[in-house]
Amino acid sequence: MSLARFLIKRLLQGVFVVWGVVTIVFGLRVIAPGDPANVLLPPDVGPEVRQQVIADLGLDQPLYVQYWEFVSGIALGVPEGLFNIATGQPVGGLGLGTSLTTGTSVASRVGRSLPATLELAIMATVVAVVIAIPLGVISATNRYSVPDYGATLFSLAGISTPNFWLGVMLIIVLAVQLDLFPTSQRAIGIPGVVDLLVSGQLVAAAEGFRTWLWYITLPAITLGTYFTALITRLTRSGMLDELGKTYVRASRAKGLPDALVRYKHVLRNTLIPIITVVGLQLGTLIGGAVITEFVFDWPGLGQVLINSINSRDWPMVQGSLIVIAVGFVVVNIVVDTLYTLVNPRVGFD
């Protein structure tokens, strides 16, 4: 199968999954107890006002009409004719509707919180890869040594530790007791740093970047530890598998230096299955980000989701769910494609 056909097939599957996601998200709101009008209105309004609000929200329509509006709104970005509670003016949106509690566009709220989540996920992955692969290699090439036992113990503990607890402990030890890092929040984001950079304030940009790094360190370690442990484990076992193969013995017999065999051939072959597993675990990474954001008061998508569930703000819940799931589907397609491109042994099927 050619790359183009592979991509088309994978994209069609992705579209199908996204449609399923949108349907589930619609269904969740339909079966959820409670009347959205109650979230919008004070309890003492008369029945006419309530009827009007329900009609404005489109909730008096038959379900199939609501479903069609919902799906077509997301696919085509039709403005939904909802109104802003504060101004009384209709609000459009990118098809994700309007928040019941703030009256603002769900799409813009979700869009504003996306960079924080992405920063966290990327930094956690960086932490994991930078620590885990060398650790796994050392562990596998010095089997049954003290570093090997240390790495094995670390990876067992790492995959068994709930990240929110790790976050709380890091805050207690490194932020509260030793005062090395801030306890929570995100003083500045990468978009803010980029703004400074673009406007030519280089010193301020450098200072901003340093602040960003200072604030993101603990959340990134919190989110990254599980992955560090997992990748260490995979690197070690994968490397041990590869080291036992005949091509390794053949290359050594041929007189190739040990280091060259280890790092060029063995490590490269070990990395391929690691990419697959890391791709499969991206869901865990995003899920972990939700909790990490809660622990560190990090203003990302997870915070939006948790707050909107607690305030029964269903349009916001739906918007954040859809963005998280679609992001996950897209990343999976990218990982699958990269995987087949990197690994000549796998065809596009």
Add this chain to the structure above:
Amino acid sequence: MIAPRTIRSLKRGLSRNALAKVGIAIVVVVLFVAIFAPFVAPDRPGTQNLNESRQPPIGFEKATTQEVPVKENGSVVFEDGQIVTENRTVYENSSWDHPLGTDGNGRDILSRLIYGARVSLLVGFFGTGLAMLVGVTVGLTAGYYRGKVDDVLMRSADVMLAFPSIVLAIALIGVLQDALEQSIPDPFVQTGVAPAFRSALGLPTGMPESTTLPGTIIVVVALVNWVWFARVARGEALSLREESYVKAARALGANDASIMFRHVLPNAITPILVLGTIQIAAIILLESALSFLGFSSANISWGFDIALGRQYQSTAWWISAMPGLAIVITVIGLNLVGDWLRDALDPGIEGEGGV
């Protein structure tokens, strides 16, 4: 159902693997403590005693210097209209009444951990059981019928996998809320066996008469995690349906349901059980995260207690630290048992693990 060959390879795995023994020991201890909570808990888990608030664990007594008023004959001394004070060393005492210390409301942390184990294990076992039931049924059906049935079922499984498990769980809790909460009576307390045992030993009596069974959380974790069982069961069914004994049963006129559950399932049981062990650990982690976020109705739970301790993070680290250690130790135990089963039986499965 378990072949002698399987038992032999399990034993061989155990004799080679010291860590597996550690894992089994941990799981047995946690199970024992959870089941017999009203006998082993040193104190009542829910009773507040503000006089003993934030007592440190044994070994963490702390001496601090505080400015305290000087008292003569029981009353404060004034000098120039000011209260006379002196610097005195104040000890935060620990006591064997509360070996792991007390929380912000003076409740015994060890007793709360013991009762919290009940919630974690109930959700872990029932949640995994329900996920297994749903997942295996869907997976066997998909793998056995193949074709359109397979496509529809497994594509819906793919849709479920597009949500990170914690995210889907939070959304489902938003829908179900606490509709399915139950409380189950504690037979040891109800029959009077535990109270008699406790008063004979001079332990505090008045243990809780029932345990919360967070039904919503159980249903939610099952709805989130059935997919992994479905994938494994489907893979097994796809290959087993071509076996001669399945064809023979079909030729003899057995109906599809009986072929699936009497001929295919028993031969697919090993990988399903191995996945089950790993899933108990994953579900315990998921439960603790949901209670930490405040989505569980259980008022004693490891995750919930970690969240409770956060307001004391600068004065009493142990309130959050201890429940987390309980989770880590339990999950390590389950993961070690899972590793042992997987290495000994080698079913070659994957599954989402962490939170």
